[in-house]
Amino acid sequence: MKYTHIVVGAGSAGATLATRLSEDPERSVLLLEAGPDYPDLETMPVDLKFGWGTGADFVVEDEHNWKYTAKSTAQGTTMDVPRGKVTGGTSAINGQVFLRAIPEDFEHWVSMGNDEWSYEQVLPYYRKLESDTDFSDDFHGTEGPIIVRRHPLDELQPDQAAFYNACVAAGYAENPDHNHPDATGVGPYPLNNPEGIRWSTAIGFLSMARHRINLTIRPNCTTLRVLFDDIRATGVEVESGGERFVVNGDEIILSAGPIGSPHLLMLSGIGPADQLAKHGISLVKNVPGVGQNLRDHPTVHVSWRAQPDVPPPPQEVGPQKVALRYTAPGSDIKNDMIKVMRFRKIDRLLVMSVGLYLALGKGELKLQSPDPDVQPSLDYNYLQEPEDRRRLREGVRLCLELVDMKEFEGVVGERINPDDAALASDNALDEWLMRSVSTMHHISCTAKMGPDSDPMAVVDQHGRVKGVQSLRVVDGSIMPDCTRANTNVPIMMMAERIADFIKAGE
C-alpha cells in the first residue's frame, strides 16, 4: 500500500499538516511519531496536560522528550535541549507562549528571496489557526483550533505587577496585545493554555482529524531514513516494536523539527557531502546548507531573592508571563530584545530572563554517527558577534535598573546573579554571559528556505527539498532566520500555509 503523504513527526507542524491534508478524503496520510500518543484529555499525563511548568522546567520525562544536549559556548556547560517526543511535539511540552512573529520578520524573509512569505500573505494563516478569546478583529482569528488567552492585568501576582508597573514607569509602551502587528512594550503574553491546559497541536488539531480513516497516526515509530529511487523519495524506513518496516508514499514530508529534520536528511544522504562521506552515508544530493544556519534565542537569567511576604503563584494560576519586548538602544532591529520575569518556587528566586529575540550569530548541527539513535552534535555557538554581546550586556544592566525602581520595593531582595564582580566591567560581564548563556528553546533555521541563487538554501518557499523530488521539510528548520517571537506559533502558521500550497498543487 502507498499513502499519498507520509508526514514524519506529529509536532507543531506535522500534526497541523496531517490534519489539513486529510480534510481531503482523496488523500491518505500516514503520520509517524517517535513518541507516544494520548488520544484524549482523559488519558493525557498531567505533566503534558497542564501548562504550569514553564520553559525552564520543561517536561523532562524520557518518554516525552528527546533529551538532546548541546554546546552553548566554549565557556558554558553542556546545555539540555528538550524537544517534544509525543503527539503534539514540542507544543505538548512547551511554555505555551502564543506569540506571532512580527511583520518585520517576514519583510526580512522576503528580502532573502522568499516572496511568498510576506506578512500580508501569512496573516490569514495566523488567523486560521487560532481562537483568540481576548481580541476579535482583522488581525485575530476566532474559529481556529488553538485557543489563546491572556492573564488580565488586575489579576497579576505581586511580582508580575511590579514588573509591569516598573516597565511602564520606565517609559515602555503599555501593550495589551503582543500579537498586534505594531505591538512593542510591556503586556501579558498571549498563552495557549485555556483553563491551564496546554493546548497543543495534538489537542487542537489531531482531535479534529484522528477519526478520519484516511489519516493513520502511528505513535512509537522511529523514522530511520527516507528511501529514494534515484533522486525521487519513495518511502521511509521505520522502526516499530523493535522491527523495521518500509512504508511508501507519493510524497514524504519531514516535520521532525529543527533537529530531527536535518538529522533525517543527512541519514538519508542529503546534506554536506563531506560530512556524509565521513560517516559512510551514500550521497543522494550534496546540500551544504543542511544543519547550518542554526538559530535560537540566547538568554541569561538575572535573579534576586523574593522578599519573604511575596507569595509564589498558586499552581492553578501558573506562570503569568508578563513580557517586555523592546528595541535595544542603538539597534536598528525592532523588538530585538525580550524580558520576562517569573517566580521560581523551588528556591523562591525572582528570575528575570533577558533574551536576544534576533541574534546575529549562528551555530551548526552536524552528524556524529550514521546510527539514527545517536543525536547529531549541536553547537549553538552563542555570542560570537560583538553586537549580540553588547545587546545582552545592556539588557542585563537594564534588568538591574528596572528592579531598582520603586515599583519593586518590598518584592525583590538580595541579588544572586550576576554578582557584583561580574558587573564590574564589560569584560567581566561578557565572561559571565559566556558562562551563563542558555537556550530559550527556539532552535530553528537548520534547513532554510531560499532561492536557488542561495547555495545554503535547502528548500524552496513551498518546503520542497532542492535537487530531489517528492520530499519536503515543513517545520522550524525551514525558517530563513529566527523570528522575533517564540517559534511555536510561526511554525504552526507555516504548516497551515504549506498545507494550502500542497492542496493547490504547489
Place this chain on the structure above:
Amino acid sequence: MKYDYIVIGAGSAGAIIATRLTEDPTKSVLLLEAGPDYADMESLPDEVRYGNAIATSIMTSDHNWQFTGRATDEAEPMLVPRGKITGGSSAINAQIFLRGDPGDYDNWAEWGNDRWSFEKSLPFFRKLETDTNYSDDFHGTDGPIIAHRFQPDAWLDSSKAFYQACLDYGFQDTPDHNNPDSTGVGPLPLNNPNGIRWSTNIGYLSLSRHRLNLTMRPDCVVHRIEFDGNRATSVVVESDGEVFKVEAKEIILSAGAVGSPQILMLSGVGPADHLSEIGIPVVKDAPGVGQNLRDHPLAYISWKTKPDHKLDHNNPRLQFALRYTAEGSEFKNDMIVYMNTFATERVNRGGNHMDPTGIRMILGLDLEVGSGELKLESSDPHAEPILDYNYFEEEFDLSRMREGVRMCVTLGENESWNDIIESRIDPPDDALESDDALTDWLKREVTTGHHISCTAKMGPATDPMAVVSQTGKVHGLEGLRVADASIMPDCVRSNINVTVMMIGERIADMVIHG
C-alpha cells in the same frame, strides 16, 4: 488509498486473520472494529481483563453490542451479548477453551467441505494454542492463546462434589476434554492463565499491532460493502459521525454470526425477497444469509447452599464440565453440563453478577436439531437485526433437555453435596411432575449459550443455502470472504470460541496459500 485486505471485525477470527496476513510485510491490512481498543494489559478495563466474572458481568457493558433475541414464544426476550471491542467476544466471554467433537468437523467435510475434516483442522487448533497441561500430537505448545485446567489443589468444593456425583452416576473421568476421544467429566480447558481472559487481542494483536502494514481502526462502524459489478471494492465506514469509504483488493468479513450476515444484507447480499421488503438493492440473491441460525440452548438447574458453604465472587466460577450423549441419541457428546460454583440471578431479572443465589448446573444442548433465523429490521446499519433463535421447535431437542434436567436433579441428590446444598431452587418440584410441566418450564426458562453461529454457512455451490465456499469466498461474488462463526455449516458440540479461532487461522492460511 487501497489496502490489500480489509478485515471487518477484530474479534476471535478477525484479529487472528489480520495478524497472520500481516506477517508478510508486503501485504497491507486495515482491521476495522466497531468497539474500542485497549493496546496493553495496563489499559484493559477490569471487566475485560479478568475472566472470573463470567458473561453476566458484561451483559450491559459498552464492550457489548447488547443485542436481544427471541428464544421461544413463552420466554422473555433474552440478552445476547457479543463483544464490541478488540478481541471481540473472546474479550468478554467465559474463556472456555473447548474444541468441538471430531465428528463435527468430519460432518462439515462430508457436506462438501473436505478441507475442514478434523484431521485437516487439527494443525490449526494446535497452531493457535499453548496448552500448559498437555503436550502431544493433539495439543500445541507455542501458540498465542494460553490454556490451562485447574489442578486438583485449586478445585472448589462444589467442583469436587460435581465431579464425584458424575463419577458415581457412571460417567467417565476425562482429564482432558480436548482429547479427540474424550467424553465424561473433567476440568475444563480455560484460556485464562492467572485469571486473565486471554483474548485474541492479548494473544494475537499484541504480536502484530506494531506492524506498519497493519492499520487498526477501533470505534469504526461498518455500514456496508460496495461492489463494482460482482466484485467487492470498498467498505463504507462510520467513524466519529463521519462516513468514509476505503478500498481493498479483498474484503474479509469477520463481524461474527450476527454482524456478518447483517453487513452482507446491508450490502445487498441476502435473500432477494427480504432485501426488497426493506428497500435494499439486491447485489446478489443469497437465500442462506441469516438462515440456519444455530446455538446451544441452556437451562439452569440451581440450588440454595448451606450457610457454611462460602460463595466468594473472586473464585473461579467455572472449573468442571460433563459431556455426555443423550439417551437414544446418535450424536456423541450432544449434551453438556457446566458446574457453576457461584450462581447469580439473570441481569434482565434484576440480578447482579456479584450477588450469589447459590450454585447451579448449566445444562446445554450442544447439538440442536432445530434452527432459527436472523433478519433485518431496516436498512439502517445502526438498527439491531432481528434474532429469532426459535428454540425447541423440534421434539428431539425438547426431550433431550427434559432428560438432561432430570439427570441434573438426580446428580444434585448425590451424597457428595451433603455439606453444600440446602435445597433445590430450579426447577421447582411442580415442573418435574410431568413432561408437559417440564416442557412448559423449559420453554419459559431457556436462554442462549452465547454460541450463535451458522448464519452464512459454507458449502458447495450446489447447496442453494450455502453462502460461502469452503475457503470462505461468498458464492457468486469476487473479492469477498466471510471468516467467523457464521460460516460453520452446523454448530459444534462445544463452546465455539476455539473453533472460531481455528476458522481464523484456517482461512488466513487459505488466503495466503490458496
